[in-house]
Amino acid sequence: MQTENQRALRRLSLRPFGALLFVSVAALVTGCRADGNTPPLYTEAPPAQSAVETPEQQAPEESTDGRALWFRGGDGRAAILARERNDHEGAVALLDRLLTREELSARDRAAALWLRGLEDLREDQFERAAERFAAARRDPSMAAVEGRLRVLEAQARLDAGDPAAALELVRELPNEGALASTILIIQADALQRTNQEDEALARYAEFLRRFSADARRHEVRVKQARLYLRHRPDDPEAQRQALELYERLMLDVPLSDYAAEAAERAPELRAKLPQPRSRAQASEAERRVALATIESELKRGRYASTITDVDAFLKRGGLAAGEKCEALYLKASAVFKQRKRAKARPVYDLAARQCKKAGEEHVTTLVKSRYQSARGRYAEGAYSKAARAFEALARDFADHSYADDGLVLAGESWAEAGDHARERKAYERSIAEHPDGDMAQEARRRLIVLAFTDGRHEDVLSLTDDPARAGATGVDLGKLLYFRGRALQKLDRASEAEDAWVAASEAAPLSYVSVQALSRLREVGEAALARGVAVLEGAGEGAAPVASLALPEGDAAARAQLLASLGLGEEAAEELQEGGVGGWPAAAVLAQAGQWSASQRALGRVGASWREAAPVANRELWALAHPKAFGELVDVGEREHGLPKLLTYAIMQTESRFDPGATSWAGARGLVQLMPATAKGAANKLGLEGFDPQRLYEPAFNLSIGQYHLAQLVRRFGGDDAAVPLAIPSYNAGAGAVQRWLKERGALDFDLFIETIPFDETRKYTQSVLGRWMAYRWTHGGEEQASRRIPYVPLALPTAATSRQDDDDDDAK
Numbered sequence: 016m017q018t019e020n021q022r023a024l025r026r027l028s029l030r031p032f033g034a035l036l037f038v039s040v041a042a043l044v045t046g047c048r049a050d051g052n053t054p055p056l057y058t059e060a061p062p063a064q065s066a067v068e069t070p071e072q073q074a075p076e077e078s079t080d081g082r083a084l085w086f087r088g089g090d091g092r093a094a095i096l097a098r099e100r101n102d103h104e105g106a107v108a109l110l111d112r113l114l115t116r117e118e119l120s121a122r123d124r125a126a127a128l129w130l131r132g133l134e135d136l137r138e139d140q141f142e143r144a145a146e147r148f149a150a151a152r153r154d155p156s157m158a159a160v161e162g163r164l165r166v167l168e169a170q171a172r173l174d175a176g177d178p179a180a181a182l183e184l185v186r187e188l189p190n191e192g193a194l195a196s197t198i199l200i201i202q203a204d205a206l207q208r209t210n211q212e213d214e215a216l217a218r219y220a221e222f223l224r225r226f227s228a229d230a231r232r233h234e235v236r237v238k239q240a241r242l243y244l245r246h247r248p249d250d251p252e253a254q255r256q257a258l259e260l261y262e263r264l265m266l267d268v269p270l271s272d273y274a275a276e277a278a279e280r281a282p283e284l285r286a287k288l289p290q291p292r293s294r295a296q297a298s299e300a301e302r303r304v305a306l307a308t309i310e311s312e313l314k315r316g317r318y319a320s321t322i323t324d325v326d327a328f329l330k331r332g333g334l335a336a337g338e339k340c341e342a343l344y345l346k347a348s349a350v351f352k353q354r355k356r357a358k359a360r361p362v363y364d365l366a367a368r369q370c371k372k373a374g375e376e377h378v379t380t381l382v383k384s385r386y387q388s389a390r391g392r393y394a395e396g397a398y399s400k401a402a403r404a405f406e407a408l409a410r411d412f413a414d415h416s417y418a419d420d421g422l423v424l425a426g427e428s429w430a431e432a433g434d435h436a437r438e439r440k441a442y443e444r445s446i447a448e449h450p451d452g453d454m455a456q457e458a459r460r461r462l463i464v465l466a467f468t469d470g471r472h473e474d475v476l477s478l479t480d481d482p483a484r485a486g487a488t489g490v491d492l493g494k495l496l497y498f499r500g501r502a503l504q505k506l507d508r509a510s511e512a513e514d515a516w517v518a519a520s521e522a523a524p525l526s527y528v529s530v531q532a533l534s535r536l537r538e539v540g541e542a543a544l545a546r547g548v549a550v551l552e553g554a555g556e557g558a559a560p561v562a563s564l565a566l567p568e569g570d571a572a573a574r575a576q577l578l579a580s581l582g583l584g585e586e587a588a589e590e591l592q593e594g595g596v597g598g599w600p601a602a603a604v605l606a607q608a609g610q611w612s613a614s615q616r617a618l619g620r621v622g623a624s625w626r627e628a629a630p631v632a633n634r635e636l637w638a639l640a641h642p643k644a645f646g647e648l649v650d651v652g653e654r655e656h657g658l659p660k661l662l663t664y665a666i667m668q669t670e671s672r673f674d675p676g677a678t679s680w681a682g683a684r685g686l687v688q689l690m691p692a693t694a695k696g697a698a699n700k701l702g703l704e705g706f707d708p709q710r711l712y713e714p715a716f717n718l719s720i721g722q723y724h725l726a727q728l729v730r731r732f733g734g735d736d737a738a739v740p741l742a743i744p745s746y747n748a749g750a751g752a753v754q755r756w757l758k759e760r761g762a763l764d765f766d767l768f769i770e771t772i773p774f775d776e777t778r779k780y781t782q783s784v785l786g787r788w789m790a791y792r793w794t795h796g797g798e799e800q801a802s803r804r805i806p807y808v809p810l811a812l813p814t815a816a817t818s819r820q821d822d823d824d825d826d827a828k
Contacts, residue, residue: 085126085580095582099609107134125154145171159574166194169201178208193593196226212246236260237273258284269308309345321349337373344380360391382417402428419445419452456491463498464770475502493519493528513543520550524630527786531766534808548801553629561628564603569594575604584610611644611673637794644673648718656726665787675714684711687721697724733813736806743784746828748777764810
């Protein structure tokens with residue numbers, strides 16, 4: 016049974032999937048960079064310098080993948096990559112073999128000891144881990160990160176049963192910087208175990224004061240509460256403080272073991288209070304905990320428990336309207352998330368009535384309840400009633416952010432009811448009444464599609480006459496320009512159409528819009544396509560780089576680079592945060608360490624305007640934003656399964672942002688987000704025995720099955736590039752659903768078919784993946800001719816798709 020500190024040590028030390036380094040680490044030979052600048056991506060590491068020329072430093076089996084890690088080749092490099100894949104058994108074997116080499120340089124030995132110590136922790140070999148960390152930190156190459164190794168050693172000493180040694184290691188360390196919170200916890204734990212309880216309580220209190228949002232705050236609260244009761248069992252003030260800590264745990268983490276302990280201890284502590292709570296106060300506190308527990312159950316996907324516990328909660332006496340409002344909303348949401356939207360609708364109606372009684376404090380839940388109720392009516396097929404409910408919501412809460420959403424969904428509901436006049440009016444109202452709303456461009460898009468399907472091409476020109484005035488930018492602007500070109504084409508104004516498609520590519524160079532615009536230009540002829548390619552190659556204005564990847568100077572940035580070279584990505588992220596490094600430089604370091612998902616999140620915070628930048632002049636940015644994560648697995652799999660080149664990366668980026676541990680609310684798992692049932696079927700077809708859904712979190716296993724499934728979908732619709740825009744929505748919603756849409760809308764042009772995919776999620780998903788595929792093919796296409804790096808989506812749906820007669824409802828991913 017592991018102690019809390021052992022689990023804490025694992026959280027501190029074990030960092031999977033951190034080893035894909037793209038920048039040079041030559042300047043880290045002495046432990047850190049002096050200039051703080053990040054070299055260009057994809058550069059090869061120069062030879063390491065050492066007194067002894069070892070096989071590692073001569074780069075045996077030197078990698079050609081452009082990833083520069085601490086070790087350029089051999090067992091050291093392989094060990095870092097094995098840890099990245101969670102192959103810890105392999106990493107141990109490689110590191111042990113490396114450490115037997117007498118000729119290994121001191122700096123490389125220190126790095127290997129560090130990594131091997133982390134593997135010791137996984138085996139609960141704390142004393143051995145501590146000795147390795149101690150040896151590693153004595154090498155001069157580790158001077159910049161000596162404090163981090165000291166903290167690792169201290170925690171290992173503590174868990175090995177030597178708190179005095181642990182305390183000595185961290186006693187003089189400053190409680191500042193990236194390690195401050197961890198140092199405080201180690202100090203407090205060691206002080207407690209050496210019978211210095213008052214000092215320990217002070218350290219726990221300091222932690223909660225300074226790091227109130229830290230992930231370990233709940234652990235510290237329970238430790239502090241226990242220590243209060245053990246060290247001062249008869250002190251009323253200590254009992255009161257312990258009770259406050261326990262009650263906070265019951266509200267913040269109601270489903271945790273900490274909350275279970277709190278629930279057991281709290282009644283006794285309440286009974287000892289000098290002034291016991293009134294019955295009403297006690298009842299209110301219990302109700303707050305009950306609602307917090309129900310909300311936590313819903314977040315964790317425990318829908319049956321949520322429904323049962325809400326029913327029990329509503330049987331309590333003395334409930335306020337606000338409490339009923341929130342509880343009923345949680346129950347309705349649990350029913351809704353079970354894909355029982357029609358059954359959720361009457362529960363949302365009950366919630367709305369209680370929320371209305373509760374007043375302004377619960378108006379947001381009232382609006383959401385009415386909105387979801389209208390969605391329930393849509394799911395029932397009562398489209399006219401749904402439309403009126405959405406319109407009533409927009410009328411009654413005209414200033415709420417849901418108002419424009421309500422009008423757009425009213426239009427969609429009228430469309431299903433067959434009343435296209437009211438559909439059009441709803442979209443027009445959304446634009447007129449909420450011109451700056453987040454649904455304005457969506458309403459305009461729907462009006463354009465409606466005009467096209469009605470053959471009103473002049474109306475399309477009117478809707479796209481002044482895109483800038485409409486507030487459109489980036490992809491939204493590009494889409495307006497693209498459809499303007501399509502309308503001009505229909506009106507036999509070919510030259511103007513060509514200009515519009517070139518402008519669309521300029522607005523959103525590597526996106527779904529540019530895929531369509533360049534496809535139309537390709538159909539016009541070589542000269543027209545050349546104009547579009549010139550946009551991607553950066554001819555004309557805006558060709559200069561729009562951002563830099565260079566790290567600012569500073570000790571934290573230098574430490575981050577060193578840690579990244581060892582594949583210790585989470586540690587690198589801590590140093591980046593400490594140094595105030597964000598944006599592009601932070602994303603670059605995180606990618607270097609193989610922390611692809613964290614890198615993607617960092618890029619998500621820089622905005623989207625860079626996507627309008629010239630791709631050639633900003634290739635480093637585009638490559639960083641679209642990395643070849645897990646490339647050693649992906650590229651081989653695409654060749655084996657006959658997949659279109661680089662398509663897997665676009666799927667993986669959209670599905671999980673390269674997070675192998677991702678789990679969706681629906682239960683899809685891993686890099687390409689496979690549902691266990693779908694994965695099991697694919698595994699059976701591949702002849703893989705003993706399927707275990709937990710293995711879907713293993714990159715190699717997940718990709719093998721996912722690529723096989725994706726390849727089957729591509730072949731289903733013809734097997735070439737033109738099949739991809741149908742394989743993508745099939746991956747998301749199921750091939751059967753796509754086949755039904757083809758039967759209903761198979762006469763539409765391909766671009767309009769994609770725009771009329773009835774599931775919002777699937778339509779956006781399809782366009783997102785196609786846009787990312789475009790970015791990958793252009794950025795990573797190598798020396799391939801420019802025009803061949805651009806996906807082609809024909810105007811007509813593939814014959815292989817429209818000629819299929821089966822309507823089997825294959826599983827979605």
